[in-house]
Amino acid sequence: xxxxxxxxxxxxxxxxxxxxxxxxxxxxxxxxxxxxxxxxxxxxxxxxxxxxxxxxxxxxxxxxxxxxxxxxxxxxxxxxxxxxxxxxxxxxxxxxxxxxxxxxxxxxxxxxxxxxxxxxxxxxxxxxxxxxxxxxxxxxxxxxxxxxxxxxxxxxxxxxxxxxxxxxxxxxxxxxxxxxxxxxxxxxxxxxxxxxxxxxxxxxxxxxxxxxxxxxxxxxxxxxxxxxxxxxxxxxxxxxxxxxxxxxxxxxxxxxxxxxxxxxxxxxxxxxxxxxxxxxxxxxxxxxxxxxxxxxxxxxxxxxxxxxxxxxxxxxxxxxxxxxxxxxxxxxxxxxxxxxxxxxxxxxxxxxxxxxxxxxxx
Numbered sequence: 001x002x003x004x005x006x007x008x009x010x011x012x013x014x015x016x017x018x019x020x021x022x023x024x025x026x027x028x029x030x031x032x033x034x035x036x037x038x039x040x041x042x043x044x045x046x047x048x049x050x051x052x053x054x055x056x057x058x059x060x061x062x063x064x065x066x067x068x069x070x071x072x073x074x075x076x077x078x079x080x081x082x083x084x085x086x087x088x089x090x091x092x093x094x095x096x097x098x099x100x101x102x103x104x105x106x107x108x109x110x111x112x113x114x115x116x117x118x119x120x121x122x123x124x125x126x127x128x129x130x131x132x133x134x135x136x137x138x139x140x141x142x143x144x145x146x147x148x149x150x151x152x153x154x155x156x157x158x159x160x161x162x163x164x165x166x167x168x169x170x171x172x173x174x175x176x177x178x179x180x181x182x183x184x185x186x187x188x189x190x191x192x193x194x195x196x197x198x199x200x201x202x203x204x205x206x207x208x209x210x211x212x213x214x215x216x217x218x219x220x221x222x223x224x225x226x227x228x229x230x231x232x233x234x235x236x237x238x239x240x241x242x243x244x245x246x247x248x249x250x251x252x253x254x255x256x257x258x259x260x261x262x263x264x265x266x267x268x269x270x271x272x273x274x275x276x277x278x279x280x281x282x283x284x285x286x287x288x289x290x291x292x293x294x295x296x297x298x299x300x301x302x303x304x305x306x307x308x309x310x311x312x313x314x315x316x317x318x319x320x321x322x323x324x325x326x327x328x329x330x331x332x333x334x335x336x337x338x339x340x341x342x343x344x345x346x347x348x349x350x351x352x353x354x355x356x357x358x359x360x361x362x
Contacts, residue, residue, distance in 0.1 A: 020115075022038065032231050032232040033231035034261040041173065045107065047129075085156050158213070283317055294323070
């Protein structure tokens with residue numbers, strides 16, 4: 001793999017990184033002003049930067065090792081529809097924070113692209129941290145997450161919520177991050193002793209910039225309008241009669257978001273109380289809601305979840321991430337988490353999915 005020195009003829013001045021994330025529960029609630037419960041995963045995106053004179057940027061990714069560095073000029077960034085758009089978008093937004101200088105950048109990552117584990121947000125935050133350090137930008141971690149969301153929404157064109165960027169900016173692997181996506185208030189929720197997480201990439205990639213994700217977001221906006229509220233966050237489970245009266249499929253989309261918000265709050269309570277069986281049931285209910293009401297799961301994911309929930313030592317499992325592919329997360333007994341993970345992969349392969357890959361435990 002080509003080093004920074006081999007690429008640019010000098011050493012990097014600044015190094016930064018950011019983790020991928022797994023969302024334990026709270027899917028498609030973030031852009032509805034709701035609650036989420038993500039955690040960082042061990043896989044990370046790493047960036048090295050060195051200053052250049054002028055405003056020219058050169059950036060190279062180890063995921064495309066045979067390619068030449070992508071070049072662009074600060075203040076004249078244009079979309080090209082590739083991975084470098086995330087770097088361009090982040091620099092454009094950070095240009096509103098302070099004065100940027102040109103730089104050379106080398107990127108490498110072991111967060112799988114299209115896995116539902118925030119490879120894009122990890123890239124945005126890692127680049128943001130490196131540029132913040134190089135250019136002494138006056139921006140804290142929450143504001144950096146906001147900037148990353150702007151870059152993805154406004155420049156890349158992916159209508160994502162704030163969860164991914166907040167998780168990659170603030171979360172760690174020692175606890176889940178309970179986040180109110182409306183106020184951006186957050187707290188850390190340690191996993192109880194005896195709990196283990198399993199994260200498996202299905203091998204089916206997804207893309208937030210494509211139409212299905214945007215369609216779900218528009219449906220949520222339409223449901224909110226018909227219900228007379230700003231966001232679906234403003235509707236509770238006591239309003240199910242009003243939700244059920246909405247036209248198809250808006251009734252099901254709203255039902256998922258409202259019940260998912262309730263499940264996040266219940267999961268925080270269950271984990272705090274050490275009730276792993278209860279939290280596992282909430283994982284299962286969340287997956288069923290994503291499959292039946294929000295319609296973002298697909299057959300390979302459903303099969304992987306069914307396989308996982310049938311394995312001894314697993315309390316529950318669900319699709320994690322935006323859907324239409326990606327990964328699953330399972331809550332398991334810590335004493336048997338490695339054995340359970342291997343068994344899930346074995347049974348998944350026997351069911352015909354030989355592309356699934358274990359990410360956690362690493």
